[in-house]
Amino acid sequence: CRTGCPNRIGSQTRGRALNSIEPPATRSPATNRTIVTVGDVMVDTLVHIPGTIRIDADNPAHMTRSLGGQAANTAAWLQISGARVHLVGVLGDDSAARWVRDRVSSLGIAHTLPSVPGPTGECVIVTSADGTRTMFPSSGANAHIGRTEVERELIELIRGGPSHLHVSGYAACHDPTFVQRLLSHVAIEGVRTSLDSAALTSSTTIDHWRAAHL
DSSP, X not given: OOSOOTTOXXXXXXXXXXXXXXXXXXXXXXXXXXXXXXXXXXEEEEEEESSOOOTTSOOOOEEEXXXXXXXXXXXXXXXXXXXXXXXXXXXXXXHHHHXXXXXXXXXXXXXXXXXXXXXXXXXXXXXXXXXXXXXXXXXXXXXXXXXXXXXXXXXXXXXXXXXXXXXXXXXXXXXXXXXXXXXXXXXXXXXXXXXXXXXXXXHHXXXXXXXXXX
């Protein structure tokens, strides 16, 4: 899925809410090398409807704000697991961007999150008592990931010898050539990679992935 919610990483893994988790106090020797995650960083507004949603009517709801986006979710849970992580993404020039940076910093995650003119990516996630979940994403600044200094910063990080590079599948949707160039740099440096396949939700997404030769 495009964004995260309190009980999952990306789309499937169960866990605690990102808003309630503290950074780990220690790391094992095996996690000293950095894992770089790159891609979507979002602000999730979680809307829980205690009853059945009534169309064209008032629906009392409980709302909370959470850090979201494939890259941010993966970085947060890796950090919580004791890994050393560096999150790379793009934010807007609004108050949501400041909130994201504060939240990422409070989790102890190193980050490269430049701003571009416009809004930060956001998603409204509506859940109801029967367990159904409907998402309303707006990519915002994430769509500009290939047109910022992110690529230069990533190349420097890759040259620094990370243990792994994890790429949000949506990055390939936003800019296939950016991901293709990034993976070419990674191949030269011999860094292991993974790509989040949760973005494979439509034929359009698959076409973008093919364009990046993924």
